[in-house]
Amino acid sequence: MILDEARQVLQIEADGILNLIGRLDHRFDQMVEVILKATGRVIISGIGKSGIIGRKIAATLNSTGTRSLFLHPVEAMHGDLGIVGPDDVFLAMSYSGETDELNILMPSIRKIGCPVISMTGNPASTLAKHSDIVIDVGVEKEACPLGLAPTASTTALLAMGDALAVVLINKKQFKTSDFKRFHPGGALGQRLSSQVQDIMFTGDAVPIATTSVSMQEAVEEMDRHGLGALIIVGEDQRLAGILTDGDLRRMIAQKKPVLEQSLTEQMTPSPLHAFSHTPAFDALNIMEQHEITVLPIIDSDRRVLGILHLHDILGKGEFKFNGLDTDKRHGLNGRHARSVYESRNH
Numbered sequence: 001m002i003l004d005e006a007r008q009v010l011q012i013e014a015d016g017i018l019n020l021i022g023r024l025d026h027r028f029d030q031m032v033e034v035i036l037k038a039t040g041r042v043i044i045s046g047i048g049k050s051g052i053i054g055r056k057i058a059a060t061l062n063s064t065g066t067r068s069l070f071l072h073p074v075e076a077m078h079g080d081l082g083i084v085g086p087d088d089v090f091l092a093m094s095y096s097g098e099t100d101e102l103n104i105l106m107p108s109i110r111k112i113g114c115p116v117i118s119m120t121g122n123p124a125s126t127l128a129k130h131s132d133i134v135i136d137v138g139v140e141k142e143a144c145p146l147g148l149a150p151t152a153s154t155t156a157l158l159a160m161g162d163a164l165a166v167v168l169i170n171k172k173q174f175k176t177s178d179f180k181r182f183h184p185g186g187a188l189g190q191r192l193s194s195q196v197q198d199i200m201f202t203g204d205a206v207p208i209a210t211t212s213v214s215m216q217e218a219v220e221e222m223d224r225h226g227l228g229a230l231i232i233v234g235e236d237q238r239l240a241g242i243l244t245d246g247d248l249r250r251m252i253a254q255k256k257p258v259l260e261q262s263l264t265e266q267m268t269p270s271p272l273h274a275f276s277h278t279p280a281f282d283a284l285n286i287m288e289q290h291e292i293t294v295l296p297i298i299d300s301d302r303r304v305l306g307i308l309h310l311h312d313i314l315g316k317g318e319f320k321f322n323g324l325d326t327d328k329r330h331g332l333n334g335r336h337a338r339s340v341y342e343s344r345n346h
Contacts, residue, residue: 008143009143009151012141012142012143012151012152013143013151013152013155013156015139015140015152016139016140016152016153016155016156017155017156017159019139019140020136020137020156020159020160023136023138027133027134027135028135028163028164030133031117031133031135031164032164032167032168032171034089034115034117034132034133035066035089035164035168036168036171036172038087038088038089038115039087040067040085040086040087040088040089040114041067041068041069041088041089042058042061042066042067042068042069042088042089042091043068043069043070043071043083043084043088043089043090043091043114044057044058044068044069044070044071044091044092044093045070045071045072045073045076045090045091045092045093045102045105046073046092046093046094046099046102047072047073047074047094047099047101047102048099048150049150049154050093050094050095050099050150050154050157051070051072051093052154053093053154053157053158053161054070054091054093054161055070056158056161057158057161057162057164057165058070060161060162060165061164061165061168064165064168064169064174065168065169065172065174066165066168066172069083071083071084073099073101073102073104073105074101076105076108077101077104077105077108081105081108081109081112084109084112084114085112085114086112086113086114087114088114089114089115089117090109090112090114090115090116090117091117091118091119092106092109092116092117092118092119092120092127092130092131093118093119093120093157094118094120094125094127095120095121095122095137095138095150095153095154095157096120096121096122096125097118097120097121097122097123097124097125097126097127097128098122098125098126098127099127102127103126103127103130106126106127106130107130109130110130115132115133116130116131116132116133117131117132117133117134117135118130118131118133118134118135119135119137119157119160119161120134120135120136120137120138121136121137121138121139121153121156122138123136123138135160137153137156137157137160138153138156139152139153139156140152194279194280195276195277195278195279195280196274196275196276196277196278196279196280196283196295196297196306196308197276197277197297197305197306198280199280199308199312199313200276200297200305200306200307200308200312201227201306201307201308201309201312202305202306205225205307206225206231206304206306206307207221207222207224207225207227207229207230207231207307208221208230208231208232208233208304209221209230209231209232209233209263210232210233210234210235211232211233211234211235211240211241211263211264212235213263214259214263215258215259215260215261215262215263215266216259218230218232218243218263219248219258219259222243222245227294227307227309228244228245228293228294229242229243229244229245229294229307230242230243230244231296231304231307232263232264232267233303233304236303237303237304238298238301238302238303238304239270239271239273239296239298239302239303239304240264240267240269240270241264241267241268241269241270241271242267242268242271242294242296243263243266243267243268244268244294247266247267247268251266271296272286272290272292272295273295273296273297273298274286274295274296274297274298274308275297275298275299275300276297276299276305276306278297280313283295283308283313284310284313287310287313293309293310293311294307294308294309294310295307295308
């Protein structure tokens with residue numbers, strides 16, 4: 001009985017979100033364009049449960065490159081309205097659209113002259129009439145059996161806010177590396193502030209082979225390390241090329257007898273690389289710009305010092321930035337990341 005009730009709640013909330021998809025129209029486009037063109041901030045306001053959701057949406061926008069601020073409507077009526085300017089965008093949140101504390105504020109917001117957007121479940125509400133753009137977040141019913149506690153409606157509001165944030169991320173071409181500016185105290189910020197030598201794999205953990213080995217040996221070495229790539233060096237140990245899972249897939253797709261191929265003919269010669277003193281921030285930019293996940297690390301004489309995987313920057317897998325598990329980076333082969341070194345120049 002308990003599980004059935006829980007499943008019913010999740011189904012109602014899921015249906016509420018899915019039903020929003022069919023209601024997305026040009027007004028969502030307009031909202032995005034207005035926010036992109038604004039030189040000020042997105043000022044989000046709401047009260048009660050909608051206010052709590054509004055705070056979360058403001059936090060998401062701030063962390064992903066869209067300056068935002070939550071303004072409590074009651075505090076706004078007692079002096080805080082001064083933070084709103086004509087260059088801002090005012091985003092009002094109220095499911096009923098008839099929240100007195102918010103609607104009393106709206107004439108003052110209109111006088112300031114900033115664009116007004118509302119997210120409401122009632123497009124014919126007083127709040128909607130005060131708005132330039134109305135985003136319908138209505139749900140068929142609440143998950144609460146009494147129909148009183150906001151449940152599906154707040155879930156739908158939160159999901160629409162996430163949809164807005166993600167679209168803005170893509171429109172602004174916000175990159176993972178931009179996280180450093182907004183999360184300097186987090187684990188990702190710490191990794192991005194480090195140098196490549198602090199997080200790269202070295203020693204026996206580096207998948208490496210000379211140009212003289214057979215394709216069979218090269219594939220075995222690549223598989224043994226599980227990083228999806230094999231660094232190729234000449235007899236002088238200088239970087240000569242790289243072989244990746246993607247190279248093997250292409251050979252198979254082209255129906256080539258993989259193990260009979262020449263390693264030097266199938267590898268990518270003179271691959272992109274970084275140096276041990278390269279900031280992790282710059283290494284990540286190289287990976288993002290060229291859509292690759294692995295970088296050979298070399299010295300000034302092009303001798304291979306190690307290999308850097310995207311996961312070591314982002315903190316996935318078993319790697320720990322705080323210094324633990326460093327033996328895994330410097331010799332043991334416990335990782336089995338699934339990656340492909342894909343360069344646009346390949």
